[in-house]
Amino acid sequence: MDALDVARWQFGVTTVYHFLFVPITIGMSLLVAIMQTVWYRTRDEKWLRLTKFFGKLFLINFAMGIVTGIVQEFQFGMNWSDYSRFVGDVFGSLLAIEALVAFFLESTFLGLWIFGWDRLPKPIHLATIWAASIGTILSMYFILAANSWMQNPVGFHINPDTGRAELNSIGALLTNKVTLATFPHTFFGALMVAGGLIVAVSLWHLYRGKDEQKATFRTALTFGGWVTILATAGTLISGDFQGKIMTQVQPMKMAAAEGLYETTSSAPFSLLTIGSLDGSREVFAITVPDLLSWLGKGDIHAEIEGINDLQAQYSAEYGAGVNYAPIIPVTYWSFRMMIFFGLAAGAIALLTLWMTRRGRTPTSRLLLLGALSLPILPLLANSFGWIFTEMGRQPWLVFGEMLTRDGVSRSVSMTEVIVSFGTFTLLYAALAVVEVRLLLKYATGGLPEIHPEPGDDEKDDADRPLAFAY
């Protein structure tokens, strides 16, 4: 264990933790905007109550998303300063543009939305949540473009004098095919989390909540259920597309995801392998014939490159003495966990909708338990997806250009990294407990009462209490 390992653990922990909040922010801001739009169009009060109820859950989560995001931005300079020097031109510019174009929009308009209920005319207030939602989606795009550049660097050259990566095409950077593939996958993944959250909370209220609120929660349940199912389909389709792109640009990652050592035509996909993952011994495996070839190249007979051949190829290209394969068990299992948890969430959402169709309230406790796991399953899928994509990139920090070990800060001591890793881990753990308890409290608390609003023609009363206050 050295400073490099600790810095890597810190990056992993802070990133996965940050990304527990991001999907909720992306997904919920959009779904809350849709709920408020339905209320605006129909004036049906139940949609207003749902907007406010789920808006509250969204906001409890939003604060954590922001603050853990600042840690991400600072961390590049703090722990990975040589990486920052190498890629500032390219990677840094995306972060700067993200802050300027997206983050200001998101934060400012969310403030307007939260506090503006009685200060802004209805259509303008509705527009503020849409502006915030568009901000989160833009933000996601730029961050994914930055990450995709590490997976598949494009639009740059290396300056031989400084050894730094220099941007030469912003167009190529923004239309990186990995970005275009990752964007919908991440977006639908986020919607699965948000949809799952709505289903879980609504179903709980159908079982345990107040009677007069059940009809409203049933509406929410149907809405959330359909979002989850459609998002699962979107995640699958985009994931399939992404797998094909990855096989092109990072064949080692896909080979590692399958534990495929030898280059194979009509390669099977293993659902489960028990045995040694160095490929020397296989005790038990369930495989689907030809599926890997199809996933990777869209052709059941296609040849998929294996780890050993790629290692030989990369050794010749980038220099011998480096293991160019990621840690196989981590890659293999995180890939499967991602798919498993994602599919499980889609299946449970489908089952929940089926069992609650036409006003039915199922009595099965099992279904309730399953549905309560609905926000958690896609969150796990998201997390394992990130672990897969980031661990699968190893040993590269920037694929083909910079090894992870070369990007770490040289001037930062082991002690400093341990202190900061420990600090963040403890702080994040404590905040997680607080956040979950608050979410549970508000999720089980029931719908807010809606007070009759003062008519638009009524004189604005300067002494009226604020509609929303901390």
Next chain:
Amino acid sequence: MDLASFWFILIAVLFVGYFVLEGFDFGVGMLLPVLGRNDRERRVVINTIGPVWDGNEVWLITAGGAMFAAFPEWYATLFSGFYLPLLLILVALIVRAVGFDYRGKRADAAWKRNWDLAIIFGSYTPALLWGVAFANIVRGVPLDANHDYTGGLLNLLNPYALLGGVTMVALCLTHGAVFLALKTEGEIRVRANRIAGRAGLATAVLAVAFLGWTVSSFGGTVASVVTAVVAALALAGALLANRVGREGWTFVGTAVTIGLAVVTLFTVLFPNVMPSSTDPAHSLTVDNASSTPYTLTIMTWVALLITPVVLLYQGWTYWVFRRRIGVHHIPDDGAVSTPAGSAVGGG
């Protein structure tokens, strides 16, 4: 002017924006226990910045991103060199933001007291440490030939930098008091005015000492002397305006003071971005720390197109929430009666 110098100015502008805007919300956090004598009053204090603190913080994120993009070497050296202070700033910003959001979400007094402490700690710490950090940047720190910081933590804690930190705290505190006087009514407003007057005097002494030390010892140019003097005059003007009860002008005065204090530091710094105290040859400058003209050109276009829009909508936010608030505007603590709490009529 070349693009690198332009981006140096733009980064200065972003930090000016950050300290002028977040400066008052740091001050509001610092004054929470002083001006809020009971829970309702504390809620008034927090709600003066409720709709805007989050947008204010983005100025820092943008400044950080802009440093990363326009001066990667500066970003890398600074962030890895000032490791532990930045860690502490991050912790402070985290607990502070969560404090604002979570404080009112439960009715029990211990819960609120703990989050109040988080807000207070989270408001003093970043102001102090940013002051220390910027003073050290201006003063110069030990850098080796790779531009890596070699000084350790204690090197950052020198008298000049500590004075910078204390000055920044005092400036933010005064600025926050002035903002509260401008945004509240009743008792709190009276108390805020009084504190602004007293704290303002102490701040003036500190600011004059710090800016005087800066321009006299670290290569002050005519421009930096001018900005330092105008900063001091603005503070004097603010104190005068506060005396005669012109709260709007007082706020303009403290805003100008903080803004020009930051400008003075950047003016003294130029054309360095991080001078080396080990050997001037190891210094990071606008030229050797910047990214390529292509990246700077792209970013310039984005900045020129987007910044005015950001200023417009942020300005609009301040306009929408321009009204003063007092204790009668604070809704009852809904968290007591129903679990859904202040969700009543709220977002």
